[in-house]
Amino acid sequence: MSYEMIALFMFASMMLMLATGQRVFGAIGAVASVSALLLWGTGSSDLPFSAVMKVMKWYPLLTLPMFIFMGYVLSESKIADDLYKMFHVWMGPVPGGLAIGTIGLMVLVSAMNGLSVAGMAIGATIALPELLRRGYDKRMVTGVVQAGSSLGILVPPSVVLVLYAMIARQPVGQLWLAGVFPGLMMAAMFIIYIAVRCRLQPHLGPVLPKEERTVPMAEKIKLLGAGILPVGIFAAMIVPFISGYTSLVESSAVGAMTAFLAAVVKGRMTREVFEVSVRQTLAISCMFMWIIVAALGFGAVFDGLGAVRAIDDLFTEQLGLNPWMILILMQLSFLLMGTFLDDTAMLVIVAPLYVPLVKILGFDLIWYGVLYTITTQIAYMTPPFGYNLFLMRAMAPPEISLKDIYTSIIPFVMVMILALTLVMIFPQIALWLPQTIYAR
Numbered sequence: 001m002s003y004e005m006i007a008l009f010m011f012a013s014m015m016l017m018l019a020t021g022q023r024v025f026g027a028i029g030a031v032a033s034v035s036a037l038l039l040w041g042t043g044s045s046d047l048p049f050s051a052v053m054k055v056m057k058w059y060p061l062l063t064l065p066m067f068i069f070m071g072y073v074l075s076e077s078k079i080a081d082d083l084y085k086m087f088h089v090w091m092g093p094v095p096g097g098l099a100i101g102t103i104g105l106m107v108l109v110s111a112m113n114g115l116s117v118a119g120m121a122i123g124a125t126i127a128l129p130e131l132l133r134r135g136y137d138k139r140m141v142t143g144v145v146q147a148g149s150s151l152g153i154l155v156p157p158s159v160v161l162v163l164y165a166m167i168a169r170q171p172v173g174q175l176w177l178a179g180v181f182p183g184l185m186m187a188a189m190f191i192i193y194i195a196v197r198c199r200l201q202p203h204l205g206p207v208l209p210k211e212e213r214t215v216p217m218a219e220k221i222k223l224l225g226a227g228i229l230p231v232g233i234f235a236a237m238i239v240p241f242i243s244g245y246t247s248l249v250e251s252s253a254v255g256a257m258t259a260f261l262a263a264v265v266k267g268r269m270t271r272e273v274f275e276v277s278v279r280q281t282l283a284i285s286c287m288f289m290w291i292i293v294a295a296l297g298f299g300a301v302f303d304g305l306g307a308v309r310a311i312d313d314l315f316t317e318q319l320g321l322n323p324w325m326i327l328i329l330m331q332l333s334f335l336l337m338g339t340f341l342d343d344t345a346m347l348v349i350v351a352p353l354y355v356p357l358v359k360i361l362g363f364d365l366i367w368y369g370v371l372y373t374i375t376t377q378i379a380y381m382t383p384p385f386g387y388n389l390f391l392m393r394a395m396a397p398p399e400i401s402l403k404d405i406y407t408s409i410i411p412f413v414m415v416m417i418l419a420l421t422l423v424m425i426f427p428q429i430a431l432w433l434p435q436t437i438y439a440r
Contacts, residue, residue: 010035010301025287029294032301039301050300052293061166061292065285066252067157070233070259072277075109077268079229086223096198096205098134099144102127103190106148108230110155110183120149124396137204138400140197143408146392147190147416150377155183156238157252159288160347160376164369166292167351173241173248175369177434182370185429186377186419193415233258242437323361327371330354331420334375335382347372367423370430374420381409381416 010031017027087101094100106123123145131141153160156176165172198205237255240246246254263269321329333350358368381389392405423429 006035006039010298014298025290025294028291028298032294032298036297036301050296061162061289062249063157063172063252064159064162064288065281066249066256067159067162068284069277069281070252070256072280073256073259073263073269073273074230074233076273076276077263077266079262079266079268089220089223093207094195095202095207096194097207098127098131099136099141099194099198099205100191102131102141102144103148103187103194106145106151107155107184107187108234110152110158120145120392123149124392129397132397132399134208135206139404139408140194140204141408142392142396142400142405143410143412144190144194146381146389146405146409147412148187150380150416151183151187153376154179154186154370154373156180157255158373159284160373161369163288163292164347164351164372167296167347168355168365168369170365170369174366174434174438177242177437178366178370178430179373180433181429182374182419182423185422186374186416189415189419190412193411197411229262233262323363326361327358327363327424330357331371331375334372335379347376364427364431366434367427367430370423371420374416374423378413378416378420381413 014027014031017031087098087104091097091101091104102123105127128141128145131144132138152158156179158176158179161175161179162172164170165175194205233255236258237251240254241248241251260269263273330350354372355365355368359365389405389409392400393402396405
């Protein structure tokens with residue numbers, strides 16, 4: 001059997017195991033271990049050992065539990081609830097204002113957590129019931145929550161970009177900076193869409209009643225502090241890093257400690273909040289580390305087989321495709337896989353193939369990390385099995401049907417495809433900030 005057929009068999013075996021409901025790291029690690037053992041005998045036992053040592057030596061990975069802990073502390077201590085009250089008061093008089101405020105809430109939650117599921121949970125439990133009670137169109141607001149929560153994997157500190165950095169062997173700091181402008185651009189495009197549509201169709205996003213809009217300015221200023229707190233936490237973490245005073249790991253520790261102290265000062269750091277935050281941090285951190293170990297082992301087997309060179313030869317020599325056509329096909333494959341896999345599974349399955357191939361084709365790996373993340377965001381919301389669709393179905397109130405959830409995302413997916421196209425055509429949208437900061 002040729003090496004190309006072995007690589008294809010490995011990929012098919014892994015997809016079959018995932019289809020049967022096996023855990024991602026178990027499916028990937030098992031296929032890698034068995035394949036290595038059959039190909040190279042007992043000497044292949046060095047592969048998983050080498051992968052574990054790489055994870056243990058990769059210092060920036062310490063940022064992962066820090067940022068996850070920071071996000072859970074801010075979420076469990078209900079600081080995100082205060083944020084929504086702020087947006088409620090300040091944006092209520094504007095047509096569609098609460099929906100616009102929800103996007104702003106999602107951006108700030110993303111900057112606090114780095115996981116899309118956190119934004120989905122907060123949006124579905126806090127924002128969605130309030131928007132429905134205020135008479136907002138149920139399909140529009142369902143799409144708002146799903147689209148806004150997807151920003152969590154692009155806006156720093158994105159946990160997904162940390163995983164990509166490990167597999168692609170790229171600096172986490174540059175990837176985070178590369179995600180800033182695309183993430184803010186996408187959020188701005190969501191806001192523009194909501195504002196224009198609610199201006200044309202006011203019944204979709206009615207303004208607050210006059211009696212609720214007459215809030216004293218002193219109260220408004222007080223509520224504004226709810227938004228200043230998470231922004232201040234993010235600034236305390238990211239400004240020293242960008243200025244060169246702290247390393248990435250030191251900045252993550254500053255963020256975690258600042259969030260903890262903020263919860264203590266506000267009197268919300270109870271034993272229950274601390275225990276839930278630590279337990280969830282440990283669970284998610286361990287999950288990601290097991291996945292990284294499995295992915296590195298799988299990638300080592302693929303490298304040994306020369307699968308990347310074989311695929312490059314197939315696309316460029318036998319099929320005669322140019323680099324841009326190959327890149328577009330890769331993005332389309334992400335959209336397809338996103339209908340039944342989450343972002344982590346997609347990355348660890350195809351990264352051993354795609355990342356070296358992108359490098360061979362002459363594209364920037366930092367830029368490609370942003371493209372992958374945006375494509376993953378779109379895949380999250382793509383029927384029939386988009387990850388966010390099922391999360392929303394599990395969290396949405398009974399009056400929102402599965403049909404409502406599926407149809408609600410159509411305009412937002414179109415906006416995201418436009419954002420992806422802009423980043424592909426104008427790479428400097430993603431690359432300008434990291435190139436400028438790291439050139440100092």
